[in-house]
Amino acid sequence: MSQPTIESILHEERLFQPAADFSQQAQIKSLEQYQQLYDKAKADPQAFWAELAATELHWFQKWDTVLDWQPPFAKWFVNGKINISYNCLDRHLTTWRRNKAALIWEGEPGDSRTLTYAQLHREVCQFANVLKQLGVKKGDRVGIYMPMIPEAAIAMLACARIGAVHSVVFGGFSAEALRDRLMDVQAKLVVTADGGWRKDAIVPLKEQVDKALANNSAPAVANVLVVRRTEQTIAMEPGRDHWWHDLQAGVSADCPAEPMDSEDMLFVLYTSGSTGKPKGVVHTTGGYNLYTHMTTKWIFDLKDTDVYWCTADVGWITGHSYIVYGPLSNGATSVMYEGAPRASNPGCTWDMIEKYGVNIFYTAPTAIRAFIKMGEHLPNARNLDSLRLLGTVGEPINPEAWMWYHRIIGKERCPIVDTWWQTETGGIMITPLPGAVPTKPGSATLPFPGILAEIVDLEGDPVPPNEGGYLAVRHPWPGMMRTVYGDPDRFRRTYWEHIPPKDGAYLYFAGDGARRDEDGYFWVMGRVDDVINVAGHRLGTMEIESALVSHPFVAEAAVVGKPDDLKGEEIVAFVTLENNITASDQLKNELKKHVVQEIGAIARPGEIKFAEALPKTRSGKIMRRLLRSLAAGEEISGDTSTLEDRSVLEKLREG
Numbered sequence: 070m071s072q073p074t075i076e077s078i079l080h081e082e083r084l085f086q087p088a089a090d091f092s093q094q095a096q097i098k099s100l101e102q103y104q105q106l107y108d109k110a111k112a113d114p115q116a117f118w119a120e121l122a123a124t125e126l127h128w129f130q131k132w133d134t135v136l137d138w139q140p141p142f143a144k145w146f147v148n149g150k151i152n153i154s155y156n157c158l159d160r161h162l163t164t165w166r167r168n169k170a171a172l173i174w175e176g177e178p179g180d181s182r183t184l185t186y187a188q189l190h191r192e193v194c195q196f197a198n199v200l201k202q203l204g205v206k207k208g209d210r211v212g213i214y215m216p217m218i219p220e221a222a223i224a225m226l227a228c229a230r231i232g233a234v235h236s237v238v239f240g241g242f243s244a245e246a247l248r249d250r251l252m253d254v255q256a257k258l259v260v261t262a263d264g265g266w267r268k269d270a271i272v273p274l275k276e277q278v279d280k281a282l283a284n285n286s287a288p289a290v291a292n293v294l295v296v297r298r299t300e301q302t303i304a305m306e307p308g309r310d311h312w313w314h315d316l317q318a319g320v321s322a323d324c325p326a327e328p329m330d331s332e333d334m335l336f337v338l339y340t341s342g343s344t345g346k347p348k349g350v351v352h353t354t355g356g357y358n359l360y361t362h363m364t365t366k367w368i369f370d371l372k373d374t375d376v377y378w379c380t381a382d383v384g385w386i387t388g389h390s391y392i393v394y395g396p397l398s399n400g401a402t403s404v405m406y407e408g409a410p411r412a413s414n415p416g417c418t419w420d421m422i423e424k425y426g427v428n429i430f431y432t433a434p435t436a437i438r439a440f441i442k443m444g445e446h447l448p449n450a451r452n453l454d455s456l457r458l459l460g461t462v463g464e465p466i467n468p469e470a471w472m473w474y475h476r477i478i479g480k481e482r483c484p485i486v487d488t489w490w491q492t493e494t495g496g497i498m499i500t501p502l503p504g505a506v507p508t509k510p511g512s513a514t515l516p517f518p519g520i521l522a523e524i525v526d527l528e529g530d531p532v533p534p535n536e537g538g539y540l541a542v543r544h545p546w547p548g549m550m551r552t553v554y555g556d557p558d559r560f561r562r563t564y565w566e567h568i569p570p571k572d573g574a575y576l577y578f579a580g581d582g583a584r585r586d587e588d589g590y591f592w593v594m595g596r597v598d599d600v601i602n603v604a605g606h607r608l609g610t611m612e613i614e615s616a617l618v619s620h621p622f623v624a625e626a627a628v629v630g631k632p633d634d635l636k637g638e639e640i641v642a643f644v645t646l647e648n649n650i651t652a653s654d655q656l657k658n659e660l661k662k663h664v665v666q667e668i669g670a671i672a673r674p675g676e677i678k679f680a681e682a683l684p685k686t687r688s689g690k691i692m693r694r695l696l697r698s699l700a701a702g703e704e705i706s707g708d709t710s711t712l713e714d715r716s717v718l719e720k721l722r723e724g
C-alpha cells in the first residue's frame with residue numbers, strides 16, 4: 070500500500086457517480102443543484118448564510134449585521150443572541166424528538182448507555198448548575214480532560230449553556246501537555262474522570278491531572294470534578310476535588326440557557342503549528358453553530374431516522390463539530406464509542422455498526438489502513454447492510470484505501486465523502502455532497518457552498534490546473550476561527566501574511582499544498598509547513614524537538630516526517646548528544662519515553678538517529694529538506710550548495 074504521490078494521483082481517472090436511489094432521497098440531489106447553491110452563495114455570501122441562520126437555528130434575538138469583516142478579524146451575526154446548547158437540546162424537546170436517542174454510547178468493556186434528548190437535556194442542566202455552584206461564570210474557562218464517555222459531551226454542553234468557555238484536552242496528552250494548555254487558557258476548573266478504557270488498559274486521567282496541577286503550577290484551577298469510570302483507587306484532594314455524581318445528585322435540573330452574544334467565545338482548542346507552543350484556536354457561538362449545523366446536514370445527508378457514528382475523540386475538532394455540536398443541533402442520533410480496535414476485539418467497529426444499525430460512518434484514513442491490515446474477514450463476518458454513507462477525515466486518503474473502503478465496507482453502494490478541513494476552519498470546507506458530486510478516489514472534490522477555495526502561489530496569484538500550489542480561502546465563512554487565544558498577532562502572522570493581501574483582499578493560508586484538476590477537483594497533498602500528520606494527529610516538529618532538547622543528554626534535535634504505509638507519516642528525530650554522552654539503543658528508548666512524557670504517546674518518535682552534527686546552512690538554519698530525504702531513504706537531490714559543511718551530510722548518509 071502506498072501513500073498518494075503526485076504521479077499516482079495524476080493517473081487517477083476513476084469517477085464514481087452517486088447511485089440514483091441515493092441521489093433521489095438526498096438533501097442535495099444533483100450536480101446542478103450543488104452548482105446552483107454554490108453560485109448563489111458565491112454571488113452573495115452574506116445573504117446565503119443569513120437565510121440559513123434564520124431558518125435553521127433558534128435565536129433569542131436576531132442579529133443586525135450579518136458580517137463585520139475587519140481583516141483578518143470577522144464577526145458574524147453581530148448582536149444576535151443565541152445559545153448552542155439550546156439549539157442542540159431545548160428546541161428538540163417540544164417536538165417528537167424529545168424521546169429520540171441523542172447519544173448512543175458504548176464503553177470498551179461492553180457497557181452501554183442511551184440518552185434521549187430529554188435525558189441529555191436534564192443531565193446538561195444539572196451539570197450546568199454544578200458548575201455555577203462552584204463559581205463558574207460566563208466567560209470563565211473550563212478544562213475538560215476526559216475519556217470518550219457521555220459526560221464529556223455533557224460537560225461541553227453545560228459550559229455552552231452558561232456561557233463558560235470549554236477547552237477540551239485530548240485524553241492521550243501527557244500531564245505536561247495538559248498543564249501547558251490549562252495555564253495558557255487560565256482554566257478555573259477541570260472536569261476529568263478517574264480513568265478511561267483504552268485497548269484493555271486504564272488511562273489514568275486523574276493521576277495526570279494531579280501531576281499537571283502539582284506545585285500550584287496552574288494556580289487558576291480551583292476545582293476538579295471527577296467522573297467515576299474505571300473505579301481504581303485515586304487520590305482526592307479535599308476542597309479541590311469533587312466526585313461528579315456527588316454534586317450532580319444535589320442540584321436542580323432547571324437551568325435556562327444563557328442568551329449569548331453571537332460572537333461570545335464558545336471554546337478554545339489547542340492545535341500544533343510550525344512555530345512555538347500549540348496555539349489556542351478560538352471559536353465563537355453563532356457562526357460556529359450555523360456552520361457545523363449546515364455541513365452536518367448536507368454532507369452527511371442527515372435524515373431523522375439515521376444512526377450516525379463518527380469515530381473521532383471529543384478531544385479533537387472532529388469530535389467537537391461532528392460528534393457533539395453538528396449532529397445534536399440537527400436532532401440526530403450520534404454514536405459515541407470509548408474504545409478502539411484491539412487484539413482482544415479487532416472487529417469491534419463492525420460489531421458496533423451491526424448492533425446499532427449505523428447508517429452513516431465517519432472515520433480516518435489511518436483507521437481504514439489499519440482495518441485493511443486486520444483483514445476483510447472481520448467486516449465480512451458482520452452484517453453492514455445498514456450503512457448508506459461513508460466519510461473520511463484528517464489526512465489524504467490513498468486511492469487503494471479509498472477503493473477498499475468503497476468495496477469492502479460500502480459494498481460499492483455507499484458514497485464516500487472525503488472531507489478536507491482543519492481545527493481552524495471549524496467545519497468541513499472541501500467535500501463531495503454525497504447525492505450530487507461524483508467522486509474520484511483520493512480527491513476531496515469541491516468546496517462546500519459559501520467556501521471560496523483556491524490554489525495560489527505565494528503572491529496570491531491563481532495556479533493553472535494540475536499545478537501544485539497553496540490551498541487558500543478567499544472570503545470569511547461563519548465557522549472560521551476568530552483568533553489565537555491571547556495572541557491576535559500570531560493569528561495574523563500565521564494565517565494571513567504568508568500570502569500578502571492584495572488590493573484589500575485577504576486570503577486565508579491553510580498550510581496545505583494542493584492542486585486542482587481539469588474538473589476543478591481539489592487534491593490535497595499535505596502540509597507545506599513544519600507540521601507532520603501522524604495517524605491523522607497533527608504535531609509540530611518544533612514541539613517534538615523542544616521535548617527532545619529538554620532531556621539533559623541532548624544537544625540538538627531536528628524532527629522530520631517520513632512516509633509510512635499505515636500512519637501516513639512517521640516521526641524521525643535526528644539528535645546530537647552533549648559531549649561525553651555515548652549513543653546507545655538504551656538511550657534511544659529513553660529519549661522516546663521522554664517525548665511521551667512531555668507530549669503524549671501520539672508524539673513518540675518511530676526512529677531516533679544519532680548524528681555528530683546536523684546539516685545547516687551558513688546562517689545556521691537546519692536543512693530539513695535534506696533530513697527528510699535521508700529519513701525516507703531517498704537520494705539527496707536539489708541544491709546543496711548552501712550547506713555549511715558538506716561532510717556532515719556524508720556522515721549522516723553513512724549512518
Ligand code: PRX
Pocket residue numbers: 340386387461462463464465466487488489490491492493513579580581593594595596602605606607
Ligand atoms: O493537512 C490537512 C489534514 O489535516 C490538517 C488539519 O488537521 P487538524 O486541524 O488536526 O484537523 C483534522 C480534522 C479536521 C489539514 O491541514 N487533513 C484534514 N482532512 C484532510 C486532510 N488532508 C487531506 N485530505 C483530507 N480530507
